[in-house]
Amino acid sequence: MHTYFATVTFLFGCIIGSFLNVCIYRIPHHESIIVGSSHCPKCSTPIRSYDLIPIFSFIFLKGKCRTCKAKISFRYPVIEFLTGCLFLGVFLVYGYSLLTLLGLIFSAVLVVIAMIDFDTMDIYDTFHFIIIGLALINILFLKANLVDHLLGALIISIPFFIVAYLTQGLGGGDIKLMAAGGFLLGVQSIVVASLIGIILGGITASFLLLFKKKQAKSMMSFGPFLCIGLYAAFLFGTSIFQWYFSLFS
Numbered sequence: 001m002h003t004y005f006a007t008v009t010f011l012f013g014c015i016i017g018s019f020l021n022v023c024i025y026r027i028p029h030h031e032s033i034i035v036g037s038s039h040c041p042k043c044s045t046p047i048r049s050y051d052l053i054p055i056f057s058f059i060f061l062k063g064k065c066r067t068c069k070a071k072i073s074f075r076y077p078v079i080e081f082l083t084g085c086l087f088l089g090v091f092l093v094y095g096y097s098l099l100t101l102l103g104l105i106f107s108a109v110l111v112v113i114a115m116i117d118f119d120t121m122d123i124y125d126t127f128h129f130i131i132i133g134l135a136l137i138n139i140l141f142l143k144a145n146l147v148d149h150l151l152g153a154l155i156i157s158i159p160f161f162i163v164a165y166l167t168q169g170l171g172g173g174d175i176k177l178m179a180a181g182g183f184l185l186g187v188q189s190i191v192v193a194s195l196i197g198i199i200l201g202g203i204t205a206s207f208l209l210l211f212k213k214k215q216a217k218s219m220m221s222f223g224p225f226l227c228i229g230l231y232a233a234f235l236f237g238t239s240i241f242q243w244y245f246s247l248f249s
Contacts (some may be wrong), residue, residue: 009090009091010084010087011090013055013086013088014080014084016083016108018080020111025182040067043070044173047066051066054084059072073086074244079111084110087107089240090222090234102184106131106134106230107234114223117222123177125176128177129180131181138184148186152189153182154179154186154192173223178228181193181226186237188238189233189237189241191237192237196228197228198225198229201226
């Protein structure tokens with residue numbers, strides 16, 4: 001039975017991933033994510049329902065539009081598969097609980113934030129409000145510690161704000177993302193999330209500089225790395241935090 005629900009969760013995640021692709025494309029273009037059918041961005045031909053099956057449609061169509069044969073970005077099936085994996089991860093950790101539902105929504109929001117920030121270097125406040133809403137549900141219905149989560153909203157976002165003010169090296173969206181994420185995760189997990197994001201971002205920046213893909217003063221989206229950290233911390237943040245400090249006790 002557990003395997004059955006795990007499989008269903010993964011497949012459901014792939015379906016949601018298909019919708020997230022729509023959000024990632026349309027939101028920066030200020031298009032409705034509800035009204036209007038999916039269409040080929042090249043020839044504008046509406047996409048048939050049987051060509052919207054997550055992952056498999058891309059394989060059957062050989063990565064090309066059925067009508068104009070324009071290439072379909074490989075990113076679409078990757079995001080569908082990734083979302084399925086993220087959903088599965090939440091289910092495997094939290095099982096049949098309200099935290100699983102919160103985690104599924106949180107995962108979907110993080111995927112959209114990461115990809116839009118990667119494309120445009122913008123993080124929209126709507127997503128911060130969604131995360132804050134999830135945090136309120138966690139506090140009101142799962143009796144999460146209010147003080148811990150309020151401190152979580154401040155403990156990383158304030159240092160980020162100071163760094164941004166002094167160096168202009170961080171965007172306001174990153175600061176607000178960590179404030180909202182900290183409100184949801186609490187102190188220990190948001191510290192873990194920030195460390196994961198900083199380490200991954202630092203490694204990537206060093207790699208890009210080493211191979212001259214970026215100039216030293218070039219801007220790089222930091223949101224995707226923070227989103228990876230936030231997801232990991234949602235699942236394992238407290239365990240990682242306590243394990244690390246147990247090394248010194």
